[in-house]
Amino acid sequence: MKYSKELLKGSTSLLVLSVLKGGDLYGYKIIRELERRSQNEFQMSEGTLYPILHALEKEKLLESYWQEFEGRNRKYYHITKKGLKELAEKKEEFEAFSASVNKVLNYV
Amino acid sequence: MKKDEYIASAVSKISNQIAKRETEKELAAHIDELTEFYLDRSSSKEEAEERAVADMGGSELIAEKLSQLHPSPISTFLLVLTVIGLIRLLIAIVFYFEFFLGGIMDVLKEIYVTYELMTDGFTFFCAKPIIVLILSIINVTAREKDDCPSPYNGLLAIICVGIWVIAAYASFQTVSLGF
Numbered sequence: 001m002k003y004s005k006e007l008l009k010g011s012t013s014l015l016v017l018s019v020l021k022g023g024d025l026y027g028y029k030i031i032r033e034l035e036r037r038s039q040n041e042f043q044m045s046e047g048t049l050y051p052i053l054h055a056l057e058k059e060k061l062l063e064s065y066w067q068e069f070e071g072r073n074r075k076y077y078h079i080t081k082k083g084l085k086e087l088a089e090k091k092e093e094f095e096a097f098s099a100s101v102n103k104v105l106n107y108v
Numbered sequence: 109m110k111k112d113e114y115i116a117s118a119v120s121k122i123s124n125q126i127a128k129r130e131t132e133k134e135l136a137a138h139i140d141e142l143t144e145f146y147l148d149r150s151s152s153k154e155e156a157e158e159r160a161v162a163d164m165g166g167s168e169l170i171a172e173k174l175s176q177l178h179p180s181p182i183s184t185f186l187l188v189l190t191v192i193g194l195i196r197l198l199i200a201i202v203f204y205f206e207f208f209l210g211g212i213m214d215v216l217k218e219i220y221v222t223y224e225l226m227t228d229g230f231t232f233f234c235a236k237p238i239i240v241l242i243l244s245i246i247n248v249t250a251r252e253k254d255d256c257p258s259p260y261n262g263l264l265a266i267i268c269v270g271i272w273v274i275a276a277y278a279s280f281q282t283v284s285l286g287f
Contacts, residue, residue, distance in 0.1 A: 027134065028141040046138055047118075047165030050131070051173035058177060066133075075134045 003041075012052055014094060015042065017061065017079060017087040026074040027053065053077055061086050109161050111139050117167035121175030131174060139164065 019025065019033050027049055034042050056062045061083035064075050079087070109117075115135050122128040142160035143153070150156040164170075 027138050045165040046142070046163055047167070047170040050134065050138075051170060051177060054131075054174065054177045072137065072140065073133065074137055075130070 012044065013056060014090045016052055016056065017083055020062065020077055020079040021084065021087060024076045024078045026076050111136065111157055111161055114161045114164060114167050118170045119174065121171045122178045123175070124178040127178035
């Protein structure tokens with residue numbers, strides 16, 4: 001199902017932080033992991049991901065480092081303590097918002 | 109679009125040179141991973157690379173977003189210096205006309221004169237703006253040929269130098285008049 005840009009816009013940072021909570025990953029793997037977890041519902045374009053990663057790093061929610069693997073240099077991202085706290089807050093906010101929307105939509 | 113073309117376009121608006129080089133490497137690594145993924149599904153490496161680049165999305169959009177995230181450190185530095193220069197100029201002007209304000213100015217004068225004496229006078233205040241101007245010229249001329257050169261840094265450097273020189277001259281006059 002293709003979701004509207006407006007719906008996705010507010011959630012992409014939350015999704016990226018959530019994926020990185022599971023462990024350090026590099027850009028390509030973050031997209032693949034997001035697809036896997038959402039069973040291909042979320043297919044983020046590569047070009048969308050990097051501004052998000054850089055913005056989160058600028059806010060100190062992520063840290064990055066380079067690591068060589070089989071002759072290839074990859075930039076890994078690691079979620080910081082501040083990032084974990086932000087993720088928990090955003091997750092709580094999203095769940096509350098989602099529950100409220102459902103109440104209105106399912107109101108009889 | 110070829111890989112190198114795409115990357116050059118995507119990072120073209122990043123003015124921070126360190127961030128630009130890092131992002132180039134990062135995007136290149138990603139395209140290489142995607143190319144490898146498409147290699148089994150394509151008739152040639154070139155075709156696989158084309159599909160990988162197509163998956164990356166529009167380079168102009170990513171360029172715009174990345175440029176906002178990575179401002180030039182020189183611009184920030186010059187802005188800070190300009191603000192400091194303006195404050196110094198304001199203090200020097202106020203001290204020159206201090207008879208309008210009375211008592212509080214005497215206290216500020218003491219602090220200001222002490223600062224002036226500690227920082228070794230007129231020559232020191234002129235050297236700093238010249239260093240700022242040189243750094244700004246280096247930053248502007250270091251841009252790639254294809255980039256749109258921004259006159260912003262050069263203009264800001266000139267304004268900053270002007271303010272510092274005026275502030276330095278004013279403060280020199282203030283000190284030499286024995287305040």
